[in-house]
Amino acid sequence: MTTSNGTKPGHHTVVAIVEDKPGVLQRVAGLFRRRGFNIESLAVGPTEFEGLSRMTIIVDGASAPVEQVEKQLYKLIDVVKVSDLTHDDAIKRELALLKVRCNNVNRHELLDIANVFRADVIDMATNSLMLQVVGDDDKIDGLIKMCEPYGIRELSRTGTIAMTRGQKTTTVHESEPEAIARVHQSQGRRVEADLPFSSD
Amino acid sequence: MVRMTGSQILLECLQREGVSTIFGYPGGVVLPLYDTLPQFPAIQHVLVRHEQGAAHMADGYARASGEVGVCLATSGPGATNLVTGIATSFLDSTPMVAITGNVARTLLGKDGFQEADITGITQPITKHNYLVMRAENIAMTIREAFHIARTGRPGPVHVDIPKDVFQEEAEFEWPEEINLRGYRPTTKGHAGMIRRAADAINGAERPIIISGHGIVWGDASDELVALAEKAQIPVITTFLGIGGFPETNPLSYGFLGMHGMYHANMAADEADVVIGIGMRFDDRAMGRFNDFNPDATIVHIDIDPAEIGKNLPTAIPVVGHVKLVLPELIERLERRDRSKWLAWIDKVEEEHPSLEIRETRRLIPQEIVRTLYDETQGTATLVTGVGQHQMWAGQHYFYDSPRKLVSSGGLGTMGFELPAAIGAQMGMPESEIWAICGDAGFQMTMQELAVCVDERLPVKIAIMNNGYLGMVRQWQELFYDENFVSVAVTQPDFCKLAEAYGVRSLRVETKAEVLPAIQEARNYDGPILIDFHVDQDENVWPMVPAGAALSETIEIPEKELAR
Numbered sequence: 003m004t005t006s007n008g009t010k011p012g013h014h015t016v017v018a019i020v021e022d023k024p025g026v027l028q029r030v031a032g033l034f035r036r037r038g039f040n041i042e043s044l045a046v047g048p049t050e051f052e053g054l055s056r057m058t059i060i061v062d063g064a065s066a067p068v069e070q071v072e073k074q075l076y077k078l079i080d081v082v083k084v085s086d087l088t089h090d091d092a093i094k095r096e097l098a099l100l101k102v103r104c105n106n107v108n109r110h111e112l113l114d115i116a117n118v119f120r121a122d123v124i125d126m127a128t129n130s131l132m133l134q135v136v137g138d139d140d141k142i143d144g145l146i147k148m149c150e151p152y153g154i155r156e157l158s159r160t161g162t163i164a165m166t167r168g169q170k171t172t173t174v175h176e177s178e179p180e181a182i183a184r185v186h187q188s189q190g191r192r193v194e195a196d197l198p199f200s201s202d
Numbered sequence: 203m204v205r206m207t208g209s210q211i212l213l214e215c216l217q218r219e220g221v222s223t224i225f226g227y228p229g230g231v232v233l234p235l236y237d238t239l240p241q242f243p244a245i246q247h248v249l250v251r252h253e254q255g256a257a258h259m260a261d262g263y264a265r266a267s268g269e270v271g272v273c274l275a276t277s278g279p280g281a282t283n284l285v286t287g288i289a290t291s292f293l294d295s296t297p298m299v300a301i302t303g304n305v306a307r308t309l310l311g312k313d314g315f316q317e318a319d320i321t322g323i324t325q326p327i328t329k330h331n332y333l334v335m336r337a338e339n340i341a342m343t344i345r346e347a348f349h350i351a352r353t354g355r356p357g358p359v360h361v362d363i364p365k366d367v368f369q370e371e372a373e374f375e376w377p378e379e380i381n382l383r384g385y386r387p388t389t390k391g392h393a394g395m396i397r398r399a400a401d402a403i404n405g406a407e408r409p410i411i412i413s414g415h416g417i418v419w420g421d422a423s424d425e426l427v428a429l430a431e432k433a434q435i436p437v438i439t440t441f442l443g444i445g446g447f448p449e450t451n452p453l454s455y456g457f458l459g460m461h462g463m464y465h466a467n468m469a470a471d472e473a474d475v476v477i478g479i480g481m482r483f484d485d486r487a488m489g490r491f492n493d494f495n496p497d498a499t500i501v502h503i504d505i506d507p508a509e510i511g512k513n514l515p516t517a518i519p520v521v522g523h524v525k526l527v528l529p530e531l532i533e534r535l536e537r538r539d540r541s542k543w544l545a546w547i548d549k550v551e552e553e554h555p556s557l558e559i560r561e562t563r564r565l566i567p568q569e570i571v572r573t574l575y576d577e578t579q580g581t582a583t584l585v586t587g588v589g590q591h592q593m594w595a596g597q598h599y600f601y602d603s604p605r606k607l608v609s610s611g612g613l614g615t616m617g618f619e620l621p622a623a624i625g626a627q628m629g630m631p632e633s634e635i636w637a638i639c640g641d642a643g644f645q646m647t648m649q650e651l652a653v654c655v656d657e658r659l660p661v662k663i664a665i666m667n668n669g670y671l672g673m674v675r676q677w678q679e680l681f682y683d684e685n686f687v688s689v690a691v692t693q694p695d696f697c698k699l700a701e702a703y704g705v706r707s708l709r710v711e712t713k714a715e716v717l718p719a720i721q722e723a724r725n726y727d728g729p730i731l732i733d734f735h736v737d738q739d740e741n742v743w744p745m746v747p748a749g750a751a752l753s754e755t756i757e758i759p760e761k762e763l764a765r
Contacts, residue, residue: 021384024333029325036326073508079330079350082384174383 014068015087018057021080045161085172103153119145203373208337209238215344225256229276231303234368251649255621257287262622267629270297278316289327293612297356306366329357337372354387355506391522400534406475411437416480417446418604425528434540438466442611445601459487461593465551467752483513493751564737567666571598582634587619587643590672617646641667651703654729663731700731707731
């Protein structure tokens with residue numbers, strides 16, 4: 003079962019815009035390990051800006067309040083922006099490749115199933131075929147379930163990526179540092195020039 | 203632009219950041235850097251005897267002076283030896299920059315001689331860390347490292363530099379601007395939240411302030427005093443918050459927690475509004491979270507948003523810098539008479555005194571600390587290790603200003619005392635620094651006595667020598683049926699040891715010798731060690747047993763009172 007926007011109950015979809023620097027994945031992964039947050043899925047890739055990467059993390063909310071996850075992520079210097087898309091009107095997509103057993107007798111059944119799920123057949127051999135499917139969790143889980151009786155020889159999933167619908171974005175504009183300020187503000191924080199400590 | 207080597211760029215940047223002292227230890231891969239050091243005579247290098255000492259010294263230097271402490275070590279074992287000191291700094295949020303060398307870039311990741319993945323190791327115990335792969339990046343890295351270490355919630359930053367990067371030449375340009383997209387510490391509090399906090403406090407019958415280390419690092423002692431005095435709110439501190447509110451102020455009710463004052467723990471439990479300022483509701487301070495004063499409205503003012511609601515549900519969070527938030531809050535607070543509430547706490551204190559020094563013929567550490575307080579009139583800085591002596595130093599000395607008590611609270615690092623005292627003395631050459639040591643912890647870092655001699659530091663070292671891992675013995679006595687396992691510690695003759703290093707020493711075995719020894723130490727201009735042979739069975743009271751609530755604080759038992 004999923005919510006209307008495709009997030010499983012108890013799971014949270016968190017998008018982090020991070021500096022594309024060596025070790026940033028380890029910092030995020032290390033943070034999750036240390037704080038005991040369980041990662042269900044993690045997808046990383048470039049953004050529309052050079053030097054920034056986008057991480058989509060599905061967190062098991064039972065392991066920690068998602069607010070703590072977000073705040074801890076923000077503490078990492080290399081994390082520029084964090085958004086929780088769990089309750090947003092957002093599109094969530096994942097791509098999966100499945101290699102399923104088949105033979106001359108049942109191949110057409112599998113092709114029918116693929117058709118229903120709008121999965122593409124991208125490779126075919128005498129004893130198997132490979133399906134490529136794009137969709138939210140529900141759809142991919144559904145296809146997997148339908149293919150199980152035939153025997154799934156291999157399965158690979160990319161992890162979910164997400165984007166809000168409409169005008170709203172989750173990204174950061176380099177020319178627009180106020181965008182970052184707005185995020186802080188929306189969480190009850192205000193961003194000002196740094197106040198020096200007594201040591202300054 | 204000038205062409206310089208990586209070593210020169212690093213030292214030039216340290217100098218521009220105002221660094222005058224580095225605590226370090228040379229080794230293979232940092233030799234290019236040490237080779238360059240004499241070109242920068244304004245930077246003093248203190249040669250430690252173990253890299254852990256370097257990290258604690260940098261930490262002690264920072265805590266006593268407020269400046270960023272800097273330590274330096276070579277790759278592999280040199281770097282891993284820093285780890286305890288870096289973690290100590292991280293848990294207590296003190297500003298430190300730790301610099302390590304690493305093997306040359308071509309050997310990185312190939313398990314070369316003395317290679318350790320030190321940035322991988324320090325990542326979870328630093329505010330941020332860097333592996334600098336090009337000499338041209340050193341300047342910006344150092345600039346960012348100091349900025350990150352000293353702003354926001356302070357913390358240690360580690361910079362790892364491969365050997366050949368020290369040797370590589372690059373154009374040097376001092377970066378005027380820092381642009382860290384992902385690091386904008388919140389400073390100004392949210393006006394709406396401050397208003398809500400003020401409303402809650404104005405409406406409170408029994409408010410209490412619990413102030414922490416953030417008051418010290420946020421330089422907001424005066425603001426805290428003004429706030430407490432205007433609204434007549436009693437103030438208790440966390441252990442690291444000691445001195446952030448003057449303990450001589452009538453509104454001061456000591457510190458709370460596992461070995462806090464009985465009345466402080468009861469007041470925290472009785473309050474209707476609990477105002478945490480620059481603190482993090484740590485388990486040692488708050489007891490069992492689930493049973494901490496469930497009826498209280500919690501107001502939490504802190505610079506780190508991640509601390510809000512982490513341990514206790516917070517009704518009113520104010521994220522911001524205490525130096526900015528407190529004046530705004532003070533403006534909105536009403537002057538109120540809270541003498542009834544203050545009288546309630548006074549009465550608890552009167553009926554359950556926590557700081558009485560009982561009459562006994564035994565030489566007890568509490569009395570030594572109290573004598574030191576009476577003699578110095580609270581002007582000295584105490585640097586402690588971890589355990590019983592640490593708690594007594596917190597309880598029986600009274601601190602009327604910040605940075606007078608330097609102690610490892612969060613990580614609880616035994617052996618912190620001597621190197622941290624050395625660092626404190628280097629940072630505050632005019633201050634009277636006392637290292638209050640346990641006999642067990644002292645043995646973890648005692649080789650740094652050599653640094654006291656090298657640098658002619660007038661550090662006064664007081665060992666509370668009870669022949670035990672005292673706090674562990676106390677727990678075994680109280681919670682493990684007196685099954686004493688591996689807690690009796692044999693020690694060297696500390697006086698002879700001190701003499702071997704060239705440190706003057708005194709042995710004190712009776713009460714009558716305490717005051718003369720303290721006076722002699724104060725009059726001596728150089729390192730001096732006093733080996734106090736104290737009672738072996740003394741326990742720290744009051745106590746909140748591990749896992750108990752503050753309301754379950756236990757006072758000194760009758761049988762111990764009679765001893």
